[in-house]
Amino acid sequence: MDFSYTILIPLIPLALFVILGIFSKKIPPSISGWIGSLGLGTSFVLSWYTAYSYFLGGKLNGVYQTFIYKTTWLNFTDKLHIDMGVLIDPISVMMLVVVSTISFMVHLYSRGYMKGDDGYTRFFSYLALFSFSMFGLVLATNLFQMYIFWELVGASSYLLIGYYYTKPSAVAAGKKAFIVTRFADLGFLIGILLISYYSGTFDFQEINSLHGSIITNWAATSFMGLSVITWGLILIYLGAAGKSAMMPFHIWLPDAMEGPTPVSALIHAATMVVAGVYLVARLFPVYYFVENGFALQIVAYVGAISSLVAAIIAITQTDIKRVLAFSTMSQIGYMMLALGVSKYDGHEGLGYMASMFHLFTHAMFKALLFLGAGSVIHIVHSNYLKDMGNLRKHMPITHITFLIASLSIAGFPGFAGFFSKDEILAAAYENNMLIYVSSVLVAGLTAFYIFRLYFGIFWGKDNTYEHTPHESPWSMTIPMLFLAFMSIAGGYIPFSDYISADSIPFKSHLNLPLAAIATSIGFIGIILAYVFYKKENNLPERFANSFGVFYKWTYHKFYFDEIYLFVTKKILFGIVGFSAAWFDKHIVDGTMVGIGNTTVAISEKIKGWQSGKFQDYAMSFVGGGVVIAMVVFYIWIN
Amino acid sequence: MIAGINIYEILTLTSILFFIGLYGFFTRENLITVLLSIELILNASALNFVLINTYLYPDLLQGAIFTIFIIALAAAETALAIAIIINLYKLIYSVEVKDTETMKY
Numbered sequence: 001m002d003f004s005y006t007i008l009i010p011l012i013p014l015a016l017f018v019i020l021g022i023f024s025k026k027i028p029p030s031i032s033g034w035i036g037s038l039g040l041g042t043s044f045v046l047s048w049y050t051a052y053s054y055f056l057g058g059k060l061n062g063v064y065q066t067f068i069y070k071t072t073w074l075n076f077t078d079k080l081h082i083d084m085g086v087l088i089d090p091i092s093v094m095m096l097v098v099v100s101t102i103s104f105m106v107h108l109y110s111r112g113y114m115k116g117d118d119g120y121t122r123f124f125s126y127l128a129l130f131s132f133s134m135f136g137l138v139l140a141t142n143l144f145q146m147y148i149f150w151e152l153v154g155a156s157s158y159l160l161i162g163y164y165y166t167k168p169s170a171v172a173a174g175k176k177a178f179i180v181t182r183f184a185d186l187g188f189l190i191g192i193l194l195i196s197y198y199s200g201t202f203d204f205q206e207i208n209s210l211h212g213s214i215i216t217n218w219a220a221t222s223f224m225g226l227s228v229i230t231w232g233l234i235l236i237y238l239g240a241a242g243k244s245a246m247m248p249f250h251i252w253l254p255d256a257m258e259g260p261t262p263v264s265a266l267i268h269a270a271t272m273v274v275a276g277v278y279l280v281a282r283l284f285p286v287y288y289f290v291e292n293g294f295a296l297q298i299v300a301y302v303g304a305i306s307s308l309v310a311a312i313i314a315i316t317q318t319d320i321k322r323v324l325a326f327s328t329m330s331q332i333g334y335m336m337l338a339l340g341v342s343k344y345d346g347h348e349g350l351g352y353m354a355s356m357f358h359l360f361t362h363a364m365f366k367a368l369l370f371l372g373a374g375s376v377i378h379i380v381h382s383n384y385l386k387d388m389g390n391l392r393k394h395m396p397i398t399h400i401t402f403l404i405a406s407l408s409i410a411g412f413p414g415f416a417g418f419f420s421k422d423e424i425l426a427a428a429y430e431n432n433m434l435i436y437v438s439s440v441l442v443a444g445l446t447a448f449y450i451f452r453l454y455f456g457i458f459w460g461k462d463n464t465y466e467h468t469p470h471e472s473p474w475s476m477t478i479p480m481l482f483l484a485f486m487s488i489a490g491g492y493i494p495f496s497d498y499i500s501a502d503s504i505p506f507k508s509h510l511n512l513p514l515a516a517i518a519t520s521i522g523f524i525g526i527i528l529a530y531v532f533y534k535k536e537n538n539l540p541e542r543f544a545n546s547f548g549v550f551y552k553w554t555y556h557k558f559y560f561d562e563i564y565l566f567v568t569k570k571i572l573f574g575i576v577g578f579s580a581a582w583f584d585k586h587i588v589d590g591t592m593v594g595i596g597n598t599t600v601a602i603s604e605k606i607k608g609w610q611s612g613k614f615q616d617y618a619m620s621f622v623g624g625g626v627v628i629a630m631v632v633f634y635i636w637i638n
Numbered sequence: 639m640i641a642g643i644n645i646y647e648i649l650t651l652t653s654i655l656f657f658i659g660l661y662g663f664f665t666r667e668n669l670i671t672v673l674l675s676i677e678l679i680l681n682a683s684a685l686n687f688v689l690i691n692t693y694l695y696p697d698l699l700q701g702a703i704f705t706i707f708i709i710a711l712a713a714a715e716t717a718l719a720i721a722i723i724i725n726l727y728k729l730i731y732s733v734e735v736k737d738t739e740t741m742k743y
Binding site for chain 1: 660663664665672735738739740741742
């Protein structure tokens with residue numbers, strides 16, 4: 001099998017970015033949208049073809065092989081060299097399919113959504129840059145290559161969040177996303193350096209090797225009671241948590257919704273934010289075997305807490321994109337906890353498979369939810385739930401696809417989310433009861449908040465609109481229909497035949513009792529949402545009031561932003577920054593100013609000596625001569 | 639060798655001449671008189687050369703020759719100084735020392 005052509009998948013978007021970026025003023029919008037869509041279409045076809053040929057013929061003796069094509073990019077010494085290349089294994093192929101599908105759909109959708117926008121071509125060149133970076137990240141053969149593309153997706157995310165650069169809130173949101181993730185990436189970088197120092201390589205295959213120096217020899221070094229390797233893995237997870245909006249680095253994700261909605265669908269729902277999950281999955285053997293999976297425990301608990309907190313916050317938000325943002329965070333928490341509770345061999349590695357499965361299905365239905373929300377926002381010109389209502393008759397396609405996506409995320413039987421969520425719950429049930437209970441709770445909350453959104457937008461009160469709402473153009477509805485198809489069909493893909501922690505296919509089956517519990521909890525959530533939001537009534541208000549303080553806390557997202565602001569503004573800028581500034585101003589500057597002032601004062605005193613009277617100078621000269629003569633004479637006679 | 643006059647008396651005379659010149663140089667207000675004072679200083683030293691030559695080394699001539707050099711030098715210097723003073727006068731219409739004090743701090 002030769003997969004070297006996969007290098008084209010990232011290179012096509014790179015070429016698009018260069019062309020559209022350089023000639024953004026010259027290419028008319030009508031063409032640039034097509035160029036971008038066609039380019040990504042090629043990547044889309046190549047990715048599906050790769051998946052088809054890999055999963056059919058990539059096995060040797062029942063084990064999926066890893067194909068690596070690489071070249072040395074920077075060669076410092078024999079040991080220290082940075083490679084660039086592509087790595088083809090089950091999860092990278094799966095990610096290729098996810099990224100190319102969503103990116104292609106978003107390109108098609110943006111042709112309608114961004115129509116008439118000033119920066120139309122610029123928008124498509126940014127999308128191409130993002131797609132290139134994300135493909136590069138997915139195909140990375142070593143930690144350093146991944147880090148480079150990791151930063152590139154961060155940069156393109158920054159560009160796209162701040163796309164409406166005349167809007168101060170968008171600029172601030174872009175900055176916030178960049179700074180928060182950069183801060184987390186510092187941990188990632190230190191982690192990379194630690195791991196590669198102890199393993200002597202950046203290469204994923206060597207680091208992950210069961211006979212490699214990391215996995216066999218992790219106990220050799222320790223720091224503060226833990227292996228140094230574990231510290232490295234925790235630091236790498238810090239970077240993953242920053243990118244994937246896990247607590248406490250999630251604060252940038254809701255604000256990132258300032259970007260255009262297709263961007264939210266592509267970057268902040270389906271692809272970039274799951275890069276953290278992908279990173280942990282990529283290093284899974286190391287996470288699992290080093291220190292008996294201590295770092296993996298942290299992954300699991302952080303994922304579980306994030307998913308619960310985000311689901312609670314999502315209930316109270318009124319901006320529909322923010323609800324979806326918190327929902328994304330909650331679902332990524334699901335993927336993280338599934339990885340965290342997973343084991344390595346065969347059926348024991350169910351969590352790993354479930355995590356990747358959920359990543360796949362979540363990408364489809366969450367991108368669809370965002371595209372649906374974008375379609376609604378496009379018509380209503382508002383992000384707020386209060387401005388919507390009773391849109392189902394006006395927008396039948398958006399309504400149906402949104403309903404499919406909602407059922408999918410709520411885990412309704414037969415839809416994609418039902419299957420992947422069931423696997424996650426089964427994995428959690430087998431390994432950690434506490435996490436299982438919290439995940440079931442999250443499943444109920446998810447069903448509730450997503451149907452609150454659904455009923456709020458498409459049923460509920462009859463709003464009066466400035467323009468009569470109408471269905472979005474075909475360019476927007478076709479991608480939605482395709483994703484709706486995937487949100488159902490995605491669940492029937494036999495994922496365990498393709499993806500497992502040890503690359504050996506195994507048989508997984510639906511765990512009926514667990515599925516029944518989760519489904520009934522989901523039903524309760526849907527029915528509650530039906531009662532509360534189907535028709536306009538005062539139930540939600542009364543309910544919110546009965547929770548009182550807790551509701552207020554949740555509405556303000558548990559004051560995470562305020563805590564961050566307090567820490568940065570009051571403590572960092574106020575105390576540390578203030579005293580540092582005082583020291584700089586008064587001690588450092590003071591010394592320099594003091595030297596200058598002393599010189600000025602002295603020269604002020606003695607400048608009168610230069611009077612301009614040549615007779616005075618002559619007098620000094622003669623006087624000096626006399627003094628010298630006297631001294632010489634005195635020495636001479638003695 | 640001048641009869642009845644001893645070298646110390648003549649050296650006293652030239653010293654007095656030198657210091658009169660110096661005093662004039664320091665105190666005169668007019669640039670021309672300052673120039674005259676310089677001439678006095680030069681003459682005092684020229685006189686010294688001649689006298690010391692005559693009294694101490696009557697067979698040699700170096701002192702006298704040096705005196706001729708000093709006179710030539712004094713003439714050149716005077717010409718130069720007069721030229722400067724004339725130009726200064728053209729510029730500021732004054733030959734007073736106090737009007738030349740603009741080159742200061």
